[in-house]
Structures are given as structure tokens and as C-alpha cells.
Amino acid sequence: MEHTHKSGKRFLSGVLSAAMLANFCTVMPITAFADDDIDAEVQTTDSNGHRYQLFDTSMSWTDAESYCESIGGHLVTITSAEEQQYVIENLLPTGTKKTYFIGLSRDTDTAEWNWVTDEAFDYTNWDYGEPNSTTENYVHMYANMGNVGTWNNTYNFLEGDWAYATSNCGFICEWE
Ligand SMILES: [Ca+2]
Numbered sequence: 257m258e259h260t261h262k263s264g265k266r267f268l269s270g271v272l273s274a275a276m277l278a279n280f281c282t283v284m285p286i287t288a289f290a291d292d293d294i295d296a297e298v299q300t301t302d303s304n305g306h307r308y309q310l311f312d313t314s315m316s317w318t319d320a321e322s323y324c325e326s327i328g329g330h331l332v333t334i335t336s337a338e339e340q341q342y343v344i345e346n347l348l349p350t351g352t353k354k355t356y357f358i359g360l361s362r363d364t365d366t367a368e369w370n371w372v373t374d375e376a377f378d379y380t381n382w383d384y385g386e387p388n389s390t391t392e393n394y395v396h397m398y399a400n401m402g403n404v405g406t407w408n409n410t411y412n413f414l415e416g417d418w419a420y421a422t423s424n425c426g427f428i429c430e431w432e
Contacts, residue, residue, distance in 0.1 A: 300346045302339065307431040308332060310347045310356065314423050316413035317394040320357050321372055324429035331359030332428040333371040335379050343397075343428065344405040351399055353426035354419055358407065360395040362387075369395075382407050396425050 299309045307329075315323065321331045332347075334340050348356070359372035367390075369377050383402060387395075387409035394412050398404055401419055414421045 302342045302346075308343070308347055308428060310351045310426065310428050312351050312353055312426045314353070314425055315427070316422060317357050317361065317396075317427075318412055320427035321359065324359075324427070327429065329429040329431040330372045331357055332430040333359045333373050333375055334381065335371070335375050337379065337381075340379070340381050340405060347428055348397075348399045348404060351426055353399060354401040354424040355396040355408070355410075355426075356399055357394065357396045357425060357427040359430075360407070362393040362409070364393060380407070381405060397428075399426075 299307045301307050309329075311320075311323075317331075324330050332343065334343060360369055360377075361372070362369050369387075371377060381397075383398065383406035386407060389409060392409040392411055395407050395409050398406055398408065402408070410420060410425075417423050
């Protein structure tokens with residue numbers, strides 16, 4: 257994968273025009289994102305040996321989860337107060353987005369909240385009054401707005417540039 261990507265870069269720089277390259281990136285955002293975006297220098301490791309990386313990039317919840325999986329991880333799952341505090345102290349201060357997707361979503365058939373890893377859902381850190389809607393089936397965490405670190409249920413993707421829009425939402429990947 258890495259080798260293919262690097263040869264691809266040489267091919268692109270050597271042959272394609274800048275306009276074509278721009279088009280390539282627009283059409284294939286996740287592929288162009290590339291697995292060498294894993295950055296060992298910005299990753300942090302908690303006491304359980306799990307690694308985390310915050311991405312100040314906006315995409316739908318499902319695309320963010322696919323992206324984390326494409327680089328060997330998953331959207332962050334927060335299963336204890338200790339892990340929540342770790343994310344608040346070590347990850348959120350490094351980002352500029354208002355909110356960050358976490359790996360929690362609701363099964364619309366069972367109405368149950370599930371972590372992407374199928375870990376037990378017995379720790380929660382919902383903001384006051386959340387989850388507040390039966391149609392908001394994905395979860396992000398407040399970072400640079402609201403009660404920092406608390407969770408809000410939202411939509412997979414929300415257009416626009418208002419506070420709750422996906423354009424103001426990044427995501428956090430975790431590796432076991
Ligand atoms: Ca909500």
C-alpha cells in the first residue's frame with residue numbers, strides 16, 4: 257500500500273498536470289488522504305498502550321470511521337472516565353475544530369447505542385439533555401464549544417458552516 261502510494265506520487269508529479277492532480281484529489285478524497293497521514297509524532301499513547309490521533313479534517317461519521325479503519329484503527333471508543341479524561345487532556349487541546357466524532361452510533365432497528373468495536377456500552381459522558389433526538393444517530397464530542405469532552409448525538413453529515421455542521425467537526429482515531 258505504502259509502496260503503491262509512493263510510486264503513484266512520482267507518476268502524478270511526472271505526468272499529470274496540476275489541474276488533473278487537483279481533480280484526482282477531489283474525486284478520491286479518502287485514497288488521496290493516504291496511509292502515511294498516520295503521524296507518529298502527533299500520536300499519543302495512554303497507559304493501556306492504546307494510540308490515538310486527532311484529525312482536524314471534516315467528513316461524515318461513516319467516512320471518518322472508514323478512514324480510521326483504512327489506517328488500521330477505528331474511531332475512538334471511550335469506555336471509562338479515565339479514558340475520557342485522557343482524551344480531554346491529551347487530544348482535544350491539539351485540535352481547532354468545534355467538535356470531534358467518536359466511534360458511537362445508534363442502531364436504528366434496536367435503538368441501542370453501539371461502539372464501533374462492540375465494546376460494552378456502560379460508560380457515557382452525554383452533555384446535559386443528550387441524547388435529545390431520535391433521528392440523530394451519530395455522536396461527536398464538544399472540543400472548542402460547549403461543555404468540553406461531553407457528547408452530543410448528531411447526524412452522519414450536516415451541511416453548512418454553522419457550529420454543528422460537519423465542516424466544524426473533526427474526528428479521533430484509536431489503535432488498540
Ligand atoms: Ca443532540
